Amino acid sequence: MYLPPYAPDYSGVCSALFELSGIVVIHDAGGCTGNYTGYDEPRWYGSESAVFCSGLREMDAVLGLDNELMEKIKIVCNERKSPTNFIAILGSPVPMLIGSDMKGIASELEKQIHIPCFGLDTNGFHIYHKGIAMAEKAIAERFVKQPKTKKERGINILGMTPIDFSLNENSEDLKKLLLKWGYDIISCFSMGASLKNIAEAAQAKINLVVSQGGMQLAQWMEKKYHIPYVAGIAMGKHGEICLQKTLEKALEHQKSYIIGKYEYKKDTFEKNTASNFDLPKRILFLGEQVQGISWRAAYREKHEHDYIQIGCIFGRDDELAEYGDIPLFDESDVIKLFLSEKYDVVIADPLFEELIPNEKREHTKFVKFPHIAVSSKIYWDSVPRFIEEKFESYK
Amino acid sequence: MDKGMNCFHKTLCYTSPAHGGWGMVRIGMSVPDSFQIFFSPPACGRHGAISSVLHRYRNRLAYYFLEEKDVVSGGYEKQIFDAVDLVLKRLKKKPRAMLLFVTCIDDLMGTDLEELTLELKDRFQEIDFTFCHMDPIRNDSKLPPPQNIQHQMYALLEKKELKKDTVNCIGNLMPIDEDCELYSILNHMGIKNINHILNCRDYDEFKNMASAYCNLMISPNGAAAVKSMNNTIGIPYEEVAVSYDLDIIQNQYKKLMNTLASNISQKEKQAINTIISYMEEQAVNEVENTKKLIGNIPIYIDSSAVAHPYELAWFLHRKGFLIKGIFAEKPSESEKEAFQNLVAVCSDIQIVLPQHPKTMIRSQDIKDTFSIGFEAAYTTQSRYVLDLFSDEGMFGYYGVIKLMKMMRKCYENPVDLKKLLDSYGLVV
Numbered sequence: 001m002y003l004p005p006y007a008p009d010y011s012g013v014c015s016a017l018f019e020l021s022g023i024v025v026i027h028d029a030g031g032c033t034g035n036y037t038g039y040d041e042p043r044w045y046g047s048e049s050a051v052f053c054s055g056l057r058e059m060d061a062v063l064g065l066d067n068e069l070m071e072k073i074k075i076v077c078n079e080r081k082s083p084t085n086f087i088a089i090l091g092s093p094v095p096m097l098i099g100s101d102m103k104g105i106a107s108e109l110e111k112q113i114h115i116p117c118f119g120l121d122t123n124g125f126h127i128y129h130k131g132i133a134m135a136e137k138a139i140a141e142r143f144v145k146q147p148k149t150k151k152e153r154g155i156n157i158l159g160m161t162p163i164d165f166s167l168n169e170n171s172e173d174l175k176k177l178l179l180k181w182g183y184d185i186i187s188c189f190s191m192g193a194s195l196k197n198i199a200e201a202a203q204a205k206i207n208l209v210v211s212q213g214g215m216q217l218a219q220w221m222e223k224k225y226h227i228p229y230v231a232g233i234a235m236g237k238h239g240e241i242c243l244q245k246t247l248e249k250a251l252e253h254q255k256s257y258i259i260g261k262y263e264y265k266k267d268t269f270e271k272n273t274a275s276n277f278d279l280p281k282r283i284l285f286l287g288e289q290v291q292g293i294s295w296r297a298a299y300r301e302k303h304e305h306d307y308i309q310i311g312c313i314f315g316r317d318d319e320l321a322e323y324g325d326i327p328l329f330d331e332s333d334v335i336k337l338f339l340s341e342k343y344d345v346v347i348a349d350p351l352f353e354e355l356i357p358n359e360k361r362e363h364t365k366f367v368k369f370p371h372i373a374v375s376s377k378i379y380w381d382s383v384p385r386f387i388e389e390k391f392e393s394y395k
Numbered sequence: 396m397d398k399g400m401n402c403f404h405k406t407l408c409y410t411s412p413a414h415g416g417w418g419m420v421r422i423g424m425s426v427p428d429s430f431q432i433f434f435s436p437p438a439c440g441r442h443g444a445i446s447s448v449l450h451r452y453r454n455r456l457a458y459y460f461l462e463e464k465d466v467v468s469g470g471y472e473k474q475i476f477d478a479v480d481l482v483l484k485r486l487k488k489k490p491r492a493m494l495l496f497v498t499c500i501d502d503l504m505g506t507d508l509e510e511l512t513l514e515l516k517d518r519f520q521e522i523d524f525t526f527c528h529m530d531p532i533r534n535d536s537k538l539p540p541p542q543n544i545q546h547q548m549y550a551l552l553e554k555k556e557l558k559k560d561t562v563n564c565i566g567n568l569m570p571i572d573e574d575c576e577l578y579s580i581l582n583h584m585g586i587k588n589i590n591h592i593l594n595c596r597d598y599d600e601f602k603n604m605a606s607a608y609c610n611l612m613i614s615p616n617g618a619a620a621v622k623s624m625n626n627t628i629g630i631p632y633e634e635v636a637v638s639y640d641l642d643i644i645q646n647q648y649k650k651l652m653n654t655l656a657s658n659i660s661q662k663e664k665q666a667i668n669t670i671i672s673y674m675e676e677q678a679v680n681e682v683e684n685t686k687k688l689i690g691n692i693p694i695y696i697d698s699s700a701v702a703h704p705y706e707l708a709w710f711l712h713r714k715g716f717l718i719k720g721i722f723a724e725k726p727s728e729s730e731k732e733a734f735q736n737l738v739a740v741c742s743d744i745q746i747v748l749p750q751h752p753k754t755m756i757r758s759q760d761i762k763d764t765f766s767i768g769f770e771a772a773y774t775t776q777s778r779y780v781l782d783l784f785s786d787e788g789m790f791g792y793y794g795v796i797k798l799m800k801m802m803r804k805c806y807e808n809p810v811d812l813k814k815l816l817d818s819y820g821l822v823v
Contacts, residue, residue: 002453004444005437005460025407029499029531034823035441037410045412045813048755052407055750058532061503072407076752093436093500094532097466124438125463330460351448376445 002354003331006314007163007373008032010090010122011040012131012213015161016190018049020139020198021085025073027054027100028092032124039376040128042167050084052076061098070109077113085195086116086142088135096123116142127314128163128373129288132213136189140217143195147202147225153251154204156221157188158229159214163372164288165191166383173387174210177234181244189217206230206251211290212317222256231320232259232294236391239298260297262322284341286311286334286348287371289320291386295347311337311348314373331355349374403725408750410823413769413812416699416785417568418443418822419529422544423494424452425568426551428598430490431527432478433458434471435498439529446822455490457482466500472511479519491598492523492551499532523551538619546619548592552605554628561588562655563607563630566617567637568785570594575793576674580648583663583670584656609655611635613790615702615727636702636729637786639795640710641678645671647791674792681799682714689765689806693719695775697749697768700783707767709733712741719764720745722754722771747774765806769821772812779806782815 010026014036017024026033033053037044041051054069069089077084087109091102102119110117118138122131136158155178165171171191178185186204187197202221207229209218218229230250234243242260250257283299283306285292292310299308309324311334316327328334338356346356347367351374356364369386370379385391420443423431433440437460447453459478465471475495483489495515497506508526515524527547530540538546545566562581564571570591571577581589588607595601610621610632621632633654635647648671656664694716696704704723712718718741726734737744747754749770758776765779766772772780781801783789789797 004448005441005458008438008441010438029534030408030410031439031442031499031529031531031823033408033410034415035438037412038415038821038823039442039445046757048757050752050755052409052752053750055405055408056532057535058502061532068405072405076407079753093439093466093498094503096463097500097503123463124436125461375448376441378445378448 003351003374004376007040007128007376008035008122008124009126009128009131009134010092010124011036012128012133012161012163013088013090013120013122013135014051014131015041015128015163016132016135016213017088017139018043018047018051018161019190019193020195021082022088023050023052023073023076023080023084023086024088024090025052025054025069026090026092027056027069027095027102029053029056029094032092040163040372042162042372042377042380050076050080056092056094061094064098064100066100066105066108069105070112073109074113077115084115086118086139087113088118088120088138090120090122092122093124096121096125118142129159129211129213129314132159132161132163132190132211133216136214136217137220139189139195139198140201140220143199144201144221144225145199147200149203150205151184151186151203152205153183154186154206155183155247156186156201156204156207156227157214158207158209158217159211159290160188160191161211161213162191164211164213164291166372166380168383168385170383170385170387173385174233177240177243177387178208181247183247189214202227205254206247208232208247209290211288212314212320214290215317215319218256226254228254228256230257230259231290232297233290233387235291235294235298235386237389238301239294239387239391240389241301242297243294258320259294260300261293261320281306281344282342283308283345283347284311284337284343285309286313286328286346286352287369288314288373289317289325292325293320293322350379351375403748406748406750407752409752409755411749411754411770411773413699413773413816413821414749415821415823416541418446419496419527419540419544420447420456421450421452421822422541422568423496423527423548424455425592426492426494426548426598427595427601428491429455429494430482430486430492431456431494431496432482433496433498433529434461434475434478434501435496435529436461436466436500439498442823443529446820449820461500466504470504470506472506475511476515476518479515483519483522490522492525494525494527494548496527496529498528499530502528502530502532525550541616542619545617546623549604549620549624550627552602552624552628555603555606557608557630558588558606559608560586561590561607562586562609562611563590563604564613565610565621565624565632566612566614567591567787568614569787571613571790572788572793572797575790576670577790577793580651580667580670581655583667584651584659585663586655605630609633611651613637614786637789637794638703639701639707639789639798641675641792641795643706644791644795645675671792674796678792678795678799681796685799685802686715688803689716689779691717692779692806693717693764695720695722695764695766695768695771695777697722697766697771698724699749699770699785700768700781701786703727703730703733704768705730705733705737708744709736712737718744720747720771720775722747722749722768722774724748747771765802767802769812769816769819778809780810780812780815781805782810782819784819
């Protein structure tokens with residue numbers, strides 16, 4: 001009743017492809033594209049990124065006029081002054097319903113115009129990070145070249161979009177840190193990289209996964225190019241220490257790590273969370289999972305006995321999770337959690353505050369941590385600079 | 396940019412940051428004491444939900460998110476009843492009406508909404524139900540979403556005895572401004588109650604709109620609603636869509652005189668004529684003053700600001716203004732003449748489809764041009780942007796006077812477009 005639906009899969013795709021000089025077409029009637037351009041893309045005003053709606057109408061759907069879609073794309077492609085690096089054709093609820101073959105359409109179009117084309121089966125039923133994953137993997141599969149040599153401290157950033165990082169200095173802050181630590185940033189999926197950078201991504205010795213959306217590509221690159229990864233970001237001064245240590249460890253051992261992950265055993269967990277155990281604090285981080293685990297890792301550098309649970313509102317990636325981190329599929333799960341558990345601190349997008357029952361509000365400190373995939377433009381100017389040294393989520 | 400009818404070919408669509416309107420949720424919220432439930436894939440609800448927070452009516456809206464299996468299996472009727480039941484149990488104050496929204500996929504799934512409405516009325520007898528559509532897939536149909544939503548809102552009205560002293564204004568999202576001469580003219584015609592849905596304080600007042608003697612269709616988006624009310628509850632209608640053309644305005648008042656004032660006294664007729672003459676003179680003066688001030692600055696007009704952009708452009712051209720371009724879809728039947736006149740006379744006029752991919756290429760810098768409407772302003776980078784959306788508050792000579800005053804004001808005090816857009820809160 002209270003929370004808006006989260007940013008959908010096609011927004012994740014569009015966000016990930018925004019800077020790569022392709023043409024992205026959402027096969028929809030208008031509302032889906034409007035969701036992305038108006039609510040999930042803070043870069044839209046003033047941009048010339050070629051993200052279009054196919055203008056799907058009822059008769060197109062009934063008659064399955066895929067050829068018309070291809071013709072429309074060809075016209076735009078021909079009229080474009082700058083070169084088109086690729087064309088991505090995305091699904092939405094109606095194409096899903098009528099069984100449109102997005103990959104088939106893309107393949108047919110590619111045969112006709114000889115420009116790389118991708119069909120991506122987004123449908124508006126899934127969350128944005130699945131779209132980021134889909135897009136980054138599609139781009140990597142197509143454009144990353146087999147490396148002749150490796151760069152000693154070469155690193156890629158995977159899963160970075162404004163949906164998770166906003167448009168403040170977060171992305172730049174993270175890159176500056178990596179440079180400070182002596183890393184050579186080869187490519188950044190998907191803020192501030194060109195297809196040329198991406199082509200060289202396999203020269204890296206390590207990948208840094210900065211959101212759930214980057215995990216799929218990291219696993220694929222580990223398998224295909226034997227590049228290990230670290231999942232995590234540096235949140236504040238203590239986060240820097242954690243991330244740097246983890247990266248160095250991963251680089252040295254050429255093995256993947258998740259930032260700050262405790263290998264809890266069930267009995268330890270239960271001991272730590274038992275209601276009679278006198279813990280200093282119980283903290284719930286509701287949000288994106290990589291941000292959550294990174295915040296927890298940073299916090300534990302100072303307060304190792306506090307219990308921090310991650311409420312995975314965008315779905316739980318088991319590899320990232322510790323025992324006790326919970327998937328919260330919708331608003332009712334969050335409400336149930338608030339009713340059954342007692343937290344001293346809740347860190348979440350401001351729209352979650354309303355879900356805390358009245359009787360618990362007095363004893364629960366609510367820390368606002370806006371996320372664009374939840375509250376969109378309502379708070380996108382208030383996303384904190386969470387990478388910079390002085391960041392502390394709450395005091 | 397092309398000119399002539401060939402510029403309206405099918406194309407991929409660009410969504411300008413200046414594109415949008417009230418959105419279905421906000422329009423539906425006009426029904427007092429109502430509550431909305433959306434039955435849709437999660438993504439379809441996002442823009443409406445965010446906007447409802449921004450416009451502060453989130454507590455009148457709920458969502459039932461369909462899952463892929465609901466769509467694949469082709470039916471989720473049972474969930475509709477369950478969701479209505481759940482929402483009603485949770486609400487402290489029961490709504491008088493529920494607007495149940497479905498989306499594009501329902502048009503293809505063939506959900507039997509009429510049957511569902513009957514069943515809902517049967518099961519929840521104290522509440523009125525209407526199904527509304529947020530289905531841009533039917534934008535090119537005879538009943539596109541902006542018309543359909545109004546059609547479905549007014550479908551809640553039930554037949555009543557008609558009162559001769561009452562009319563409704565239908566189609567316009569905001570009431571006509573109180574200073575408009577329409578009110579006093581109607582008063583002289585014996586009309587005491589001039590209803591608009593947003594002026595109804597509660598659901599009973601809204602239901603009393605069914606007793607109007609005539610519906611005045613102020614915006615073309617009310618077309619389906621007035622026709623339907625004529626058929627179902629017997630309210631005749633007059634099409635008097637907002638115009639800024641003085642000749643058309645004069646004809647509109649003549650039409651209203653014939654329909655509503657056939658029996659009024661000579662004295663009242665004279666009073667009406669006096670008002671019309673006075674206001675017309677004022678309007679003419681305002682147009683002249685505005686032309687003197689802004690001179691030959693090129694003007695763009697877009698259909699987000701006014702329902703009849705070609706008509707406005709043709710009028711302004713005749714008054715000596717320099718019309719540079721129009722951002723609009725194909726002209727409606729009522730505007731074809733204005734369109735053809737413009738294209739014939741203004742050799743270099745630009746006719747631009749607002750969603751054409753080329754409109755994403757903005758001018759490099761701020762230009763000394765004038766835009767009536769946000770979408771034109773965004774692409775052309777006009778220095779002067781008239782803050783008007785959907786003819787809000789406009790009608791008759793008053794509308795012309797207000798438009799001219801607004802043009803002069805924004806010429807003298809240009810406002811940043813981005814700030815205007817942020818404050819307006821357009822919804823896709």
